[in-house]
Amino acid sequence: MHARRDDGYEIATDPHRLDLDTVHRWLSEDAYWSRGRSRAKTEQAVRGSLNYGVYAPDGAQAGYGRVITDKATFAWLCDVYIDPAQRGRGLGSWLATTIRDHLTTYPLTRIMLATADAHTLYAKAGFTPVPDPTELMLLRPDPTP
Numbered sequence: 565m566h567a568r569r570d571d572g573y574e575i576a577t578d579p580h581r582l583d584l585d586t587v588h589r590w591l592s593e594d595a596y597w598s599r600g601r602s603r604a605k606t607e608q609a610v611r612g613s614l615n616y617g618v619y620a621p622d623g624a625q626a627g628y629g630r631v632i633t634d635k636a637t638f639a640w641l642c643d644v645y646i647d648p649a650q651r652g653r654g655l656g657s658w659l660a661t662t663i664r665d666h667l668t669t670y671p672l673t674r675i676m677l678a679t680a681d682a683h684t685l686y687a688k689a690g691f692t693p694v695p696d697p698t699e700l701m702l703l704r705p706d707p708t709p
Contacts (some may be wrong), residue, residue, distance in 0.1 A: 572621030
């Protein structure tokens with residue numbers, strides 16, 4: 565999958581194009597949900613996921629997102645991150661919307677995510693609060709990010 569904006573920003577799903585050093589630094593040092601994540605865990609997550617890299621016009625990594633999915637019924641959107649120097653350009657909304665649109669190529673019945681602070685961004689892509697959160701449960705066998 566490849567998408568391009570008129571201003572030269574791109575989103576691509578080629579995992580070989582990812583700057584893993586940058587993605588790992590963002591996730592392990594800055595992202596509240598994954599601070600302290602090991603490089604090995606980041607690499608394992610990338611290998612087991614659909615990856616979406618956001619690239620600036622000069623080709624530098626500007627953002628990242630990934631989806632865990634069976635490609636049949638369920639997907640979990642996670643690790644969405646835009647480089648702080650690139651924020652304010654609508655890249656987060658564009659990334660969420662592009663991922664949503666790409667996932668329509670699969671017969672999914674549910675796409676979920678968790679966020680502590682970006683509800684408005686995801687609402688722009690059509691995400692809504694869980695109607696009855698009491699239906700959801702959580703098991704954290706490994707509490708590390």
